[in-house]
Amino acid sequence: MTKITYIEHDGTEHVVDVKNGLSVMEGAIKNNIPGIDADCGGACACATCHVYVDAAWEDKTGDKSAMEESMLDFAENVEPNSRLSCQIKVSDALDGLVVRMPESQH
Template sequence: MTTIAFIAPDGTRYDIDAPNNSSAMENAIRHDVPGIDADCGGSCACATCHVYVDSAYVSRLAAPEAMEEDMLDFALDVRPESRLSCQIRIRPDLEGLVLRVPERQA
């Protein structure tokens, strides 16, 4: 297990013990994090699991693949640290990962 956190737009923090190799999105859904709807179920076919990755962790993630970049075009308020949480696989070196839910998504 790896501890990650989602920060909702209202500032509520959701600390989650996430199984390794699961996606951040799966854990958000399992813990009812508001604003993470995951309409496509994690198949990278929508942008309803858009998050901002804390700057301390951006470099620890692989660059988004073309499909994810295409889907981010449909997200609101995209920033350089934007990612789709369905594409973030949990692993031990991401301990303490913080993901913020965009305000306009909630």
């Protein structure tokens, strides 16, 4: 299990253990974390699982695929550290990962 901290737009923190092999989005959904809608169920076909990856973790979450870059065009308030949480696979290397949610997913 990997510990991930999800921070809502208002600053509310949720620290949960997520099974390796799941995506960061799946970890949020399985733990009822508000702020990640995941309308497409993790198919990289929407942008409703948009998160901001904490600067200390950007290098460890991997590169954005062309598809992810394209889907981020549909997200609001995209920043250089924006990612679709469905595209970040959980592993031991991400133990302690911190992600923040935007104000809105729509």
